[in-house]
Amino acid sequence: MRKRDVPLTGAELEKIAARYPTPFHVYDEKAIRENARAFYRAFSWVKGFKNYFAVKACPNPALLGILGEEGMGVDCSSLPELLLAERSGFSGEEIMFTSNDTPPHEFVEAARLGAVINLDDISHIDTLEQRAGIPEMISFRYNPGDLRGGNGIIGEPQEAKYGVPRDRIVEAYRLAREKGARRFGLHTMVASNELNESYFVETARMLFELAVKIQEETGIRVEFVNMGGGIGIPYRPEDGAVDLAQVSAGMQEFYRQTIVPSGLDPVRIVFECGRLITGPYGYLVSRVLHVTRKYKNYVGLDACMANLMRPGMYGAYHHISVPGKEGLSRDSIYDVTGSLCENNDKFAVNRPLPKIQPGDLLVIHDTGAHGHAMGFNYNGKLRSAELLLREDGSVRLIRRAETVDDYFSTLRFPGASVRV
Numbered sequence: 001m002r003k004r005d006v007p008l009t010g011a012e013l014e015k016i017a018a019r020y021p022t023p024f025h026v027y028d029e030k031a032i033r034e035n036a037r038a039f040y041r042a043f044s045w046v047k048g049f050k051n052y053f054a055v056k057a058c059p060n061p062a063l064l065g066i067l068g069e070e071g072m073g074v075d076c077s078s079l080p081e082l083l084l085a086e087r088s089g090f091s092g093e094e095i096m097f098t099s100n101d102t103p104p105h106e107f108v109e110a111a112r113l114g115a116v117i118n119l120d121d122i123s124h125i126d127t128l129e130q131r132a133g134i135p136e137m138i139s140f141r142y143n144p145g146d147l148r149g150g151n152g153i154i155g156e157p158q159e160a161k162y163g164v165p166r167d168r169i170v171e172a173y174r175l176a177r178e179k180g181a182r183r184f185g186l187h188t189m190v191a192s193n194e195l196n197e198s199y200f201v202e203t204a205r206m207l208f209e210l211a212v213k214i215q216e217e218t219g220i221r222v223e224f225v226n227m228g229g230g231i232g233i234p235y236r237p238e239d240g241a242v243d244l245a246q247v248s249a250g251m252q253e254f255y256r257q258t259i260v261p262s263g264l265d266p267v268r269i270v271f272e273c274g275r276l277i278t279g280p281y282g283y284l285v286s287r288v289l290h291v292t293r294k295y296k297n298y299v300g301l302d303a304c305m306a307n308l309m310r311p312g313m314y315g316a317y318h319h320i321s322v323p324g325k326e327g328l329s330r331d332s333i334y335d336v337t338g339s340l341c342e343n344n345d346k347f348a349v350n351r352p353l354p355k356i357q358p359g360d361l362l363v364i365h366d367t368g369a370h371g372h373a374m375g376f377n378y379n380g381k382l383r384s385a386e387l388l389l390r391e392d393g394s395v396r397l398i399r400r401a402e403t404v405d406d407y408f409s410t411l412r413f414p415g416a417s418v419r420v
């Protein structure tokens with residue numbers, strides 16, 4: 001199977017690189033908008049369908065603005081993310097606050113914004129009451145424990161730190177109502193980067209059944225179920241994308257079987273997908289500094305794990321294209337590395353590529369989510385710029401690259417000490 005084509009030619013990338021030195025991430029606005037519309041179309045039967053884009057996946061106001069225009073809200077999990085959402089034009093219930101181990105002052109900020117607060121634990125009801133007051137709307141994150149198998153990145157639910165366990169979930173709603181909540185949501189997230197359609201259908205069924213149970217036992221009507229994020233993308237050329245129509249149809253079937261007869265209809269269905277929304281439409285563009293032969297053959301890039309951590313952290317596959325060498329056979333085997341003093345700083349291991357020369361540009365695919373965002377400064381590495389390829393073909397800088405001054409900006413050198 002062919003990997004999605006890079007939306008820029010080698011010559012175009014060279015022109016961009018002359019203005020914005022490599023490495024950089026570039027995001028394809030047109031593809032992101034089309035993808036957002038397709039997601040909403042797939043769930044057009046749901047009244048009030050919404051995706052709250054997980055800000056952590058790509059926290060850039062340019063992208064958040066585009067997604068806002070496409071009807072999305074945002075899902076935040078920290079104070080800076082809440083403030084970024086506000087600065088990017090989101091307000092009130094367009095903001096979902098799904099956090100865990102939450103510092104109490106972050107609840108205060110979420111309440112000030114009027115965000116939907118999604119509590120990770122029953123004990124947070126008291127914290128919220130004491131610090132911010134109980135808002136009208138409360139949602140809980142549910143952890144089904146051994147009712148569900150987990151998947152690779154997120155692990156087994158009963159090992160997960162997240163969510164209200166099965167034996168306390170009904171009690172959580174009762175308590176929230178006792179303390180003044182009047183509107184309710186129900187959330188779960190039990191998978192990450194999952195490509196199996198039926199997994200999401202089963203998750204929906206689980207939430208629908210739980211919503212019915214909550215109503216039966218407490219009289220509380222859940223007004224939305226939040227499926228969380230976790231819809232995967234085809235990182236490998238042989239992977240298929242999740243068939244959203246199939247997920248949607250499966251969910252609709254269970255909705256008819258559970259929600260409709262219970263009288264709970266209409267229940268809104270919402271997601272917090274990040275990866276699915278921007279992941280495939282971001283590209284890390286990097287230049288080859290060295291091609292070396294040791295016990296293996298190495299391609300050394302000017303990007304490193306600080307620009308894209310997933311391969312080093314999870315052993316994740318990211319496809320690599322070599323603009324201008326698309327027609328050549330991939331008959332050389334390389335490890336593609338960065339310059340960190342860590343041997344897991346590799347974008348690819350034993351990857352067949354066309355013969356590479358120093359100076360070549362490499363394009364690493366699927367970096368539009370959990371790419372730049374996971375960057376760090378270890379080894380004095382600076383985070384790269386982010387660019388937006390606009391619908392008219394122009395390119396806009398949406399985050400400059402970090403400089404050495406940025407790296408120094410939080411340091412306090414000896415001699416400049418202040419008595420405290």
Ligand SMILES: *Cc1c(COP(=O)(O)O)cnc(C)c1O
Pocket residue numbers: 054056057075098189192193228229230231272273274275276369
């Ligand atoms: C990370 C996360 C998401 C987004 O996950 P994707 O894999 O990007 O879809 C959504 N909700 C919560 C609570 C998360 O932690």
